[in-house]
Amino acid sequence: MSNEAIQEGGSSGHFAVFSSQNSKFRYTYNKIREVKSCRIGELFAAYRDILWDDGRHKYNVSSFIGEIDEILLGERFSTFDQNTLDNLIGTLRQRGNSNATINRKMAALSKLLRKAHKMGDIHSLPEFRRQKERAGRIRFLERDEEARLFAAIKSRSEDAYRLSVFLVDTGCRLGEALGLIWNDIQDHRVSFWITKSGRSRTIPMTERVKEVIKLPPTTEGRRPKGPFAMLTQAQYRAIWNEAKTEVGLGADEQVVPHILRHTCASRLVQGGIDIRRVQMWLGHQTLAMTMRYAHLATNDLDGCVVVLEKPRADEATRQAETSVFASPLTTPSPSKSTRKPKSEAAAVKAVGKSSK
Incomplete structure (x- = not known):
């Protein structure tokens, strides 16, 4: 463009027009937003x-984000880089967080940062890699444990008892049960x-669920x-903790209300219900979540024991029966001891000629 070009549009608008003796140019531009530094808590x-x-x-999630903001010392940033994320995970691990706990906290952080990046609050995102989790032992209640625990709960609150029965027979989460309205039934x-x-x-509901x-x-x-x-989560958990202490389960950290969901799933699998239907009953988003209970379906493996325990005699008989129908290619040739001597064979041949 020559020096004769003049600007016809002002810089305050969303576009500007330039012209010269031979041509005329028009271009548009967007406003550039300034990215300011911010804290995790502010986001x-x-x-x-x-x-x-x-x-x-x-x-x-609020607790997770608060802890992360505390670890970062309230630092303000416009770019959350990979080094910051790695140091954060290292600190959580030093504090005794398991990989499963770290994954939950990082999931909340990732969701928040992705939203902030989409809205233009930060420049770039780090790569979030899921930590490898160990498959822990799943604890569920035996029938006698359920009876003792529920009796102790019932002595404290009839409503808490009704809720306990509902949880163990439906396998739903505590929040799902508390959020029910009458129109849902x-x-x-x-x-x-x-x-x-x-x-x-x-x-569908079991008979005792219909009652409670x-x-x-x-x-x-x-x-x-x-x-x-009429109940809140805090109220129910308080009653639960008192009852489990009374029946001698106070030291078992896995005996929490969520154990009723595990108990329901375990009973379904042990009763022969296939994994796919158990997934639908529990509302698991992926089949991998339900597969944690697959090892309890021991009835599916009973046939393996029958095969392994067959007597050797039966196996020998089967092999003998099979050899009758063996292919000539696989049938062994007669041993040398069963073959006729050459002299004997020649004598038989000579007798045959003389008879002619």
């Missing part, structure tokens, strides 16, 4: 209500709409919103 305050629904999960089936995976599911969803006849006043709406 969480900006996007928490957009990314997470109210509930226990959101409460846990229709035709001897219960539908869970507020789920961790975001996918609703409907399952009914409110006791002594209930007075206005009916609650749902069968367990």
Whole structure:
């Protein structure tokens, strides 16, 4: 463009026009947003209500992000680089966090940073790699443990007892049960709409579940919103902890309300229900989650023992029967001891000629 070109558009607009004796150019440009440094806590305050629904999960995420912000010493940044992420994971591991716990915390951080990057709050993202988790032993309640624990819960709260029975027979999560409303229970089936995976599911109810969803006849006043709406998670967990201590399970860290979900899954698998249907019953997003219980389906392997325990005599008989139908190519040739001597064969041949 020659020096005679003049600018016809002002710089304050979204476009500018340049012209010369021979040509005219028009171009557009977007406004450039300045990326300011920010803290993890500030990003969480900006996007928490957009990314997470109210509930226990959101409460846990808030705790995770608060710990991460504390580890980073409230540092302000415009780029969250790989070195920062690696140091963060190293610190969490030094604090005694398992790989499973680290993965949960990093999942929350990754979700927050991806939103911030999309909105232009930070320049770039690090690579989040899932830490390898060990497959731990799954604890579930035996029938006698359930009976003792539920009796102790019932002595403290009839509503908590009803909820316990509902949890172990449906296998639902505690939050799913507490979030039920009466309209979710229709035709001897219960539908869970507020789920961790975001996918609703409907399952049939056992006879005792049909009984425990009914409110006791002594209930007075206005009916609650749902069968367990009179309880909160904190109240139920407090009753649970007192009851498990009373029955001698206080030292077992795995005896938490979620063990009722494990117990339901274990009983389904041990009863011969296939893994796919167990997945649908529990509402697992992936089959890999349900496969944790697959080792309990021992009935599927019983046939292997029958084969291994067959007597050797039966095997020898089978081999003898098979040899009758063996191919000539695989049939062994007669041994030298069974063959006729050459002299004898020649004599037989000579007799045959003389008879002619």
